[in-house]
Amino acid sequence: xxxxxxxxxxxxxxEGATVAFNCTYSNSASQSFFWYRQDCxxxxxxxxxxxxxxxxxGRFTAQLNRASQYISLLIRDSKLSDSATYLCVVNKRxxxxxxxxxxxxxxxxxxx
Amino acid sequence: xAGITQSPRYKITETGxxxxxxxxxxWSHSYMFWYRQDLxxxxxLIYYSAAADITDxxxxxxxYVVSRSKTENFPLTLESATRSQTSxxxxxxxxxxxxxxxxxxxxxxxWLTVV
Numbered sequence: 236x237x238x239x240x241x242x243x244x245x246x247x248x249x250e251g252a253t254v255a256f257n258c259t260y261s262n263s264a265s266q267s268f269f270w271y272r273q274d275c276x277x278x279x280x281x282x283x284x285x286x287x288x289x290x291x292x293g294r295f296t297a298q299l300n301r302a303s304q305y306i307s308l309l310i311r312d313s314k315l316s317d318s319a320t321y322l323c324v325v326n327k328r329x330x331x332x333x334x335x336x337x338x339x340x341x342x343x344x345x346x347x
Numbered sequence: 348x349a350g351i352t353q354s355p356r357y358k359i360t361e362t363g364x365x366x367x368x369x370x371x372x373x374w375s376h377s378y379m380f381w382y383r384q385d386l387x388x389x390x391x392l393i394y395y396s397a398a399a400d401i402t403d404x405x406x407x408x409x410x411y412v413v414s415r416s417k418t419e420n421f422p423l424t425l426e427s428a429t430r431s432q433t434s435x436x437x438x439x440x441x442x443x444x445x446x447x448x449x450x451x452x453x454x455x456x457x458w459l460t461v462v
Contacts, residue, residue: 239389276456277455278437278453278454278455279437280453281450322389322390334392335392335451337382337389337390337391338389339388340389
């Protein structure tokens with residue numbers, strides 16, 4: 236089983252739609268969680284950190300469910316510019332070391 | 348603000364050749380990383396460095412060598428390139444070891460093809 240699993244998609248949604256992605260992680264000792272966005276042939280960029288209480292940034296809402304070991308990303312009112320691959324990232328600290336594990340990403344295509 | 352830059356951006360090399368990918372950051376971040384990204388695998392850590400002269404292996408270090416004589420540079424060398432090392436390579440840096448709110452910044456990537 237992969238440490239971080241995501242549905243690869245693609246999710247094809249019309250502009251204005253609401254879309255949600257889930258990501259599951261296998262290591263219960265994981266401590267911090269992130270969503271990164273990666274455009275085609277570009278580098279990943281941090282979209283948002285995911286906090287236990289859930290957090291919102293404009294049209295984007297991230298949630299963490301430690302009991303079920305998943306994180307989610309909700310995008311409201313989708314824009315064409317939201318088309319990208321969304322990477323789930325999980326961090327586990329072991330002593331002074333830290334291990335970031337990236338999911339393979341979920342591709343979103345927003346259409347007119 | 349140049350941020351983090353990689354060179355070359357695109358490289359085609361032959362099997363068995365030595366290749367060095369350069370990475371330079373202008374933020375004086377302590378931590379630097381090399382990842383490779385392949386279809387179906389996501390980003391995988393090759394090597395990382397916590398400071399100048401301190402490097403450590405990541406998930407897939409075999410066939411790669413790194414050095415960090417200066418804080419701002421973190422070159423990655425493929426000692427004898429193989430076809431399986433055809434990939435996109437991303438260099439990254441961060442001020443701290445990751446935690447909530449901290450950000451890893453990635454370079455634009457180096458597309459390497461080994462023929």
